[in-house]
Amino acid sequence: MHSERGEAWGVVTAGVHGLGRAISERLAADGLSVMATTRHPGAASAAWAAGVSEQSGVLVRVVAWDPARPDSDAGVLERLRQDAQAVRVLVNNAGPFHRRRQPLADVAPEALAQLWEGNVAGGMRLTQQLLPWLRARGDGRIVNLGCVGSGAASGWTGRGAYAAAKAAVASLTRTWALEEAPYGITANMVCPSDVHARDKERADFGRHRPHGADVAELVAFFAGPGSRFVTGQVVEMAFGDRPRLKPGERTLSPAADLLPQGAQVRLARESEIYEVVDVRTEGAAVEYLVRPPVGEPRWVAGSRVRRLVGSSPP
Numbered sequence: 493m494h495s496e497r498g499e500a501w502g503v504v505t506a507g508v509h510g511l512g513r514a515i516s517e518r519l520a521a522d523g524l525s526v527m528a529t530t531r532h533p534g535a536a537s538a539a540w541a542a543g544v545s546e547q548s549g550v551l552v553r554v555v556a557w558d559p560a561r562p563d564s565d566a567g568v569l570e571r572l573r574q575d576a577q578a579v580r581v582l583v584n585n586a587g588p589f590h591r592r593r594q595p596l597a598d599v600a601p602e603a604l605a606q607l608w609e610g611n612v613a614g615g616m617r618l619t620q621q622l623l624p625w626l627r628a629r630g631d632g633r634i635v636n637l638g639c640v641g642s643g644a645a646s647g648w649t650g651r652g653a654y655a656a657a658k659a660a661v662a663s664l665t666r667t668w669a670l671e672e673a674p675y676g677i678t679a680n681m682v683c684p685s686d687v688h689a690r691d692k693e694r695a696d697f698g699r700h701r702p703h704g705a706d707v708a709e710l711v712a713f714f715a716g717p718g719s720r721f722v723t724g725q726v727v728e729m730a731f732g733d734r735p736r737l738k739p740g741e742r743t744l745s746p747a748a749d750l751l752p753q754g755a756q757v758r759l760a761r762e763s764e765i766y767e768v769v770d771v772r773t774e775g776a777a778v779e780y781l782v783r784p785p786v787g788e789p790r791w792v793a794g795s796r797v798r799r800l801v802g803s804s805p806p
């Protein structure tokens with residue numbers, strides 16, 4: 493909770509729909525005035541902003557901004573000059589994703605450019621331009637959105653261009669943290685695993701699978717005063733949304749690294765510990781050659797493989 497309710501502002505890119513909406517609403521509830529960007533402002537987004545404003549008691553504004561269009565930056569700065577005395581938080585949430593899996597070999601330059609501009613370049617530009625505001629107060633916060641695996645620059649079969657863009661954002665996050673520390677600014681990254689489309693804008697916490705509110709909770713922590721000594725962190729929210737997961741294990745999520753040779757694993761519906769001998773991929777499909785304690789190795793689908801956390805090699 494922020495003490496000077498409404499005085500300081502938070503800017504949330506793509507903050508009107510999806511996870512961005514849950515984040516905007518949460519920051520407003522915490523007492524930040526919110527500037528939510530969208531590429532397509534209109535009556536519906538204005539009505540939403542008015543509703544959040546009424547409920548939270550802080551100002552909520554919608555402003556046009558497109559990460560792929562540098563000429564749209566000026567509009568955000570102009571609106572801030574009009575409405576805000578101080579900007580304390582920037583949440584770089586905008587981040588296009590390509591739902592269709594595609595091997596890197598087939599990714600068109602235009603698609604790569606869209607992922608790069610939307611996830612990396614736009615946020616980098618806006619951060620640069622808001623730095624004077626963030627520095628001025630001595631307690632600025634930058635929160636970037638990544639995905640599972642971003643911090644380790646993991647490969648992701650069929651989604652390599654998106655994964656690479658988010659890995660770049662993780663690196664930027666860490667450099668912002670280093671370079672802006674003298675100004676009291678922290679920079680951290682929140683990396684959720686999959687949030688169902690219908691759950692992104694939900695303001696309640698998901699019991700068995702994540703809702704937007706769960707992601708917003710961690711963003712709010714990094715945006716709030718309690719995280720002032722936490723910076724440069726890339727934090728995964730790999731939700732416990734897989735009911736067969738046992739303590740000490742995690743499923744091989746598509747965003748995780750391919751398992752290395754020698755990793756110890758368990759297979760779904762089996763209790764034996766196997767060792768990974770080899771891996772093969774075709775398009776989006778991953779298969780592992782796993783060796784049981786006794787007997788011959790066999791190929792199994794990656795979706796059946798649960799890594800034993802802490803097994804070696806890391």
Ligand SMILES: NC(=O)c1ccc[n+]([C@@H]2O[C@H](COP(=O)([O-])OP(=O)(O)OC[C@H]3O[C@@H](n4cnc5c(N)ncnc54)[C@H](OP(=O)(O)O)[C@@H]3O)[C@@H](O)[C@H]2O)c1
Pocket residue numbers: 506507508509510511512529530531532558559560584585586587588589606610637638639640683684685686687688692
């Ligand atoms: N949902 C998940 O499961 C998940 C998992 C891991 C990471 N993330 C990350 O969390 C952030 C928000 O995700 P989300 O699922 O809420 O996103 P989303 O539903 O795909 O999109 C949310 C908003 O982002 C803007 N957007 C979409 N495509 C864009 C493009 N090509 N260029 C610029 N803006 C675009 C749109 O806002 P306007 O049309 O209003 O401009 C859209 O309403 C992203 O950075 C995403 O990579 C999400």
